[in-house]
Amino acid sequence: GQNIDQPTEMTATEGAIVQINCTYQTSGFNGLFWYQQHAGEAPTFLSYNVLDGLEEKGRFSSFLSRSKGYSYLLLKELQMKDSASYLCAVRDRGYQKVTFGIGTKLQVIP
Amino acid sequence: DTEVTQTPKHLVMGMTNKKSLKCEQHMGHRAMYWYKQKAKKPPELMFVYSYEKLSINESVPSRFSPECPNSSLLNLHLHALQPEDSALYLCASSQGQGRGPGELFFGEGSRLTVL
Secondary structure (H helix, E strand, O other): OEEEEOOOEEEEEOOOOEEEEEEEEEOOOOOEEEEEEOOOOOOEEEEEEOOOEEEEEOOEEEEEEOOOOEEEEEEOOOOHHHOEEEEEEEEOOOOOOEEEOOOEEEEEEO | OOOEEEEOOEEEEOOOOEEEEEEEEOOOOOEEEEEEEOOOOOOEEEEEEEOOEEEEEOOOOOOEEEEEEEOOEEEEEEEOOOHHHOEEEEEEEEOOOOOOOOOOEEOOOEEEEEO
16 A cells, blocks of 8 residues: 655745655555645646656756655745645556545745 | 636535535546545545555544545545535545655645534
């Protein structure tokens, strides 16, 4: 099975940088995803890591260390519209089962 | 605009009703999923279809019955539900293994209320 931990809430200032951490324990690993979910909406894909290292995508970057069972999502130049929940999700070895963490609710303040 | 379409967006039903949730995608994806999400909780996997065959059932009660009529359509038939089944039901699709990261594309969800 999967066990995924991430902080439940964070607050950051507009224009700043914020790092959202995720740790996981899994019986099999085949990739880690980050999704953004605004209140009342469906999750949307942000990033994917399957190998160790940093993946950069505009204002968003994601890092993975498989040996430590650790990932983070880095958001730069925060904007008010970045206020949302950020879900860490792990895919198992079978490729089809994706398990989500509880999500980190990020509030961006002026 | 989402490329996964779910209907209806909202559904209210009694415990003795039979209703269905529908999901459609035209991205050529061969895997389709049903997730259930309650307020302030993460999405929980219910079912996975791969190439139109049920490949994962996460011990979901039989009052939820999935169906995949073809590679573009996914239904969830509901019967004799309980009030605790009230939730947002999310459909998702993804490409098959070996075709990129295989991220999930979600529909906007069907918000179900069971009275």
